[in-house]
Amino acid sequence: MPIQCSSCAKKRAVLRRPKTGYSLCKSCFFWAFEEEIHQTIVSAQLFNRGETVGIGASGGKDSTVLAHVLKVLNERYDYGLKLLLLSVDEGITGYRDDSLETVKRNQQQYDLPLTIVSYEELYGWTMDAIVKQVGLKNNCTFCGVFRRQALDRGAMMLNVDKICTGHNADDVAETVLMNVLRGDIARLHRCTAISTTSDGEGAIPRCKPLKYAYEKEIVLYAYFKKLDYFSTECVYSPNAYRGHARTFLKDLEAVRPSAIMDIIHSGENLSVKEGVKMPVQGTCSRCGYISSQALCKSCVLLEGLNRGLPKLGIGKHHRLHDKILTQQALTQQEEKKLKAMDF
Amino acid sequence: MCQVDEEYNSPLEHKSLPAVSKKCMKCKEGTAVLIIRVGDAFCRSCFKEYFIHKFRAMLGKNRVIFPGEKVLLAVSGGPASSCMLAQVQEGLSRDAPKKLRFMPGIIYIDEGGVCGQNAEEREKAVVQLESIFRMTGFPYHIVPLEQVFTLPESVLEPVYSREQPGSSYKAAVDQHIRTEVTRGHGEPAVEETQDAVGRLSLQASTYKPEHKLALEGLFSSLKTLTAKQDMLQILRHHLILHTARINGYSKVMIGDSCTRLAIKLLTNISLGRGAALAADTAFSDSRYGDVVMVRPMRDYSSKEIGFYNRLFEVQSVFIPGLDTKTADKASIQRLTESFVVKLQADFPSTVSTVYRTSEKLHTACPPQSSTTEAAAKCLLCLCALDTKAGKLQH
Numbered sequence A: 001m002p003i004q005c006s007s008c009a010k011k012r013a014v015l016r017r018p019k020t021g022y023s024l025c026k027s028c029f030f031w032a033f034e035e036e037i038h039q040t041i042v043s044a045q046l047f048n049r050g051e052t053v054g055i056g057a058s059g060g061k062d063s064t065v066l067a068h069v070l071k072v073l074n075e076r077y078d079y080g081l082k083l084l085l086l087s088v089d090e091g092i093t094g095y096r097d098d099s100l101e102t103v104k105r106n107q108q109q110y111d112l113p114l115t116i117v118s119y120e121e122l123y124g125w126t127m128d129a130i131v132k133q134v135g136l137k138n139n140c141t142f143c144g145v146f147r148r149q150a151l152d153r154g155a156m157m158l159n160v161d162k163i164c165t166g167h168n169a170d171d172v173a174e175t176v177l178m179n180v181l182r183g184d185i186a187r188l189h190r191c192t193a194i195s196t197t198s199d200g201e202g203a204i205p206r207c208k209p210l211k212y213a214y215e216k217e218i219v220l221y222a223y224f225k226k227l228d229y230f231s232t233e234c235v236y237s238p239n240a241y242r243g244h245a246r247t248f249l250k251d252l253e254a255v256r257p258s259a260i261m262d263i264i265h266s267g268e269n270l271s272v273k274e275g276v277k278m279p280v281q282g283t284c285s286r287c288g289y290i291s292s293q294a295l296c297k298s299c300v301l302l303e304g305l306n307r308g309l310p311k312l313g314i315g316k317h318h319r320l321h322d323k324i325l326t327q328q329a330l331t332q333q334e335e336k337k338l339k340a341m342d343f
Numbered sequence B: 001m002c003q004v005d006e007e008y009n010s011p012l013e014h015k016s017l018p019a020v021s022k023k024c025m026k027c028k029e030g031t032a033v034l035i036i037r038v039g040d041a042f043c044r045s046c047f048k049e050y051f052i053h054k055f056r057a058m059l060g061k062n063r064v065i066f067p068g069e070k071v072l073l074a075v076s077g078g079p080a081s082s083c084m085l086a087q088v089q090e091g092l093s094r095d096a097p098k099k100l101r102f103m104p105g106i107i108y109i110d111e112g113g114v115c116g117q118n119a120e121e122r123e124k125a126v127v128q129l130e131s132i133f134r135m136t137g138f139p140y141h142i143v144p145l146e147q148v149f150t151l152p153e154s155v156l157e158p159v160y161s162r163e164q165p166g167s168s169y170k171a172a173v174d175q176h177i178r179t180e181v182t183r184g185h186g187e188p189a190v191e192e193t194q195d196a197v198g199r200l201s202l203q204a205s206t207y208k209p210e211h212k213l214a215l216e217g218l219f220s221s222l223k224t225l226t227a228k229q230d231m232l233q234i235l236r237h238h239l240i241l242h243t244a245r246i247n248g249y250s251k252v253m254i255g256d257s258c259t260r261l262a263i264k265l266l267t268n269i270s271l272g273r274g275a276a277l278a279a280d281t282a283f284s285d286s287r288y289g290d291v292v293m294v295r296p297m298r299d300y301s302s303k304e305i306g307f308y309n310r311l312f313e314v315q316s317v318f319i320p321g322l323d324t325k326t327a328d329k330a331s332i333q334r335l336t337e338s339f340v341v342k343l344q345a346d347f348p349s350t351v352s353t354v355y356r357t358s359e360k361l362h363t364a365c366p367p368q369s370s371t372t373e374a375a376a377k378c379l380l381c382l383c384a385l386d387t388k389a390g391k392l393q394h
């Protein structure tokens, strides 16, 4: 016997919501999913009327669903936002070139303007070229740091007021777990914030409208809406340690579906002892981007790549920043330490 | 989406094979019998010294236990709490000035009624534990979990004493020394202990059949093992707290190792107890006001405790718990435990890193302040409420 939708009690249920366990019909699910995101946006006051909002679009399910839902809500509730798509081309053959094709189709489908910024034009390096030099061990560090800044630079070119990214509830919960496992109290403190405000120059406020949306529901939404997205994992595999945290989170969700929300709630309510050292944010003296050091991570990584010393940005070499800034030569010993990369 | 948009500096310390060193790193003479961490090899006697010192250092550093104070040791029969009992015995037997000077008692909560043990099995466990407890000469309390139904409602309210003992550790020490001098001997603990043993042997560990039924009813109404484990922990604390209060104990020692605390921290995050994390895992927890819970074993790993118990023949008793013989994914608590244990095997710094996180957290419910509204506290765990109903945070 078909199960009835527990919300409208008229239509047939086609799915069980992973978040609540309720059986719903398609349209009631769409409504619930979109309304929850609307509630998130309203109660956290993510946007103001008249703002230009850049959606970080990768072609993957999260950002595709984000773009779709924001467009729907902007019309339904008359947010008065100017939405546009912003993509980063990392230069990864067989992954990003294909996913960018998806973004280009999204541009047509959603009728939103698209801008693509590439690592190659910003940094002079594609990820493929970086991997050739650094190997597969730390490549994600480079990619993550560069992407963060690339989005900001693209957004600045377009005079965007805010950037929103497709981070979902699973991502946020996983990051909480990661930061606990790494004892990174500063990030633990920040990682559940739904939006970051920029105090300094060089960074544009960011927000995560999908912060409370379960990954499983994003997949269901995209599936039932027949959204066009690209579902291949990055060819340069992510680090194993994060993989442990991800598996653990999935297992927790299987035991108790509310675990994802519970972890986010925990993260939001943690308070850090006074006197625990938190990094002070300043700006990079080379490029002006926010940084807690004299040089931002991106500039250090880039310097390392250009000098053929890829280890410069991996690990702690703050002492060397002054030398780099004043363009002094490194000693042979220093060079040796930074050259060797374990593959 | 790719999650690497935050940079992480140092690659994690991966397991490396310890170099086999034959000599003790401390005395450089004795043959090493164990390696606690990579590079830390100890001979038997140096390990004992190190282990005992750590216990005293933990108490000394925190200065919350006063001379002459009555302290209740919560012993479950497991390795960590049994080891804690052994450390207290060892500390009290030492010569002054290294001697510990508080007055211990022991409490065991018999949870067999919800852990699937029959009356016979429960009795057997209690007999085993009693023989260990008797040898210590400390008074002890065997309390069946069923007695939770006899507790007064007031156990759910924090009690604040007018005097603040925390304000002057030194005054308390001075006071204690003066009392000892006027009495003319330095062994008050033993004298009172013998009295107490006589008194306590009369206190039978009984429970009423209707309470047994009520307890079974309560636990069968909880649908998941996660909720059962959560409830058991809360009820256990209520019983310990009440026993401490009626017998005049102002401190309770809980034998959580750092391995246990790391698991607890991660479990509590997964259960949404982030706001109560500091209270649940800190060295001292004063949420109840008049009775303070302390965790003196929090610097030892379960591995160290295992070594110590084996080398120095510390007896422990295996008593099945709620999650004994359950699958890894039977509950949030169980899953977290197996996750931490496995990760620790691959990344030996896991437990200590997670554990150190707990030291950087702040208690959300400020302790020892009677000004905090009673209404803002959770009725079950007495931590500050972190729920703003109907409103999303941030």
Ligand SMILES: [Zn+2]
Pocket: A005, A006, A007, A008, A009, A010, A011, A024, A025, A026, A027, A028, A029
């Ligand atoms: Zn419906």
Ligand SMILES: [Zn+2]
Pocket: A284, A285, A286, A287, A288, A289, A295, A296, A297, A298, A299, A300
């Ligand atoms: Zn820079």
Ligand SMILES: [Zn+2]
Pocket: B378, B379, B380, B381, B382, B383
């Ligand atoms: Zn509570």
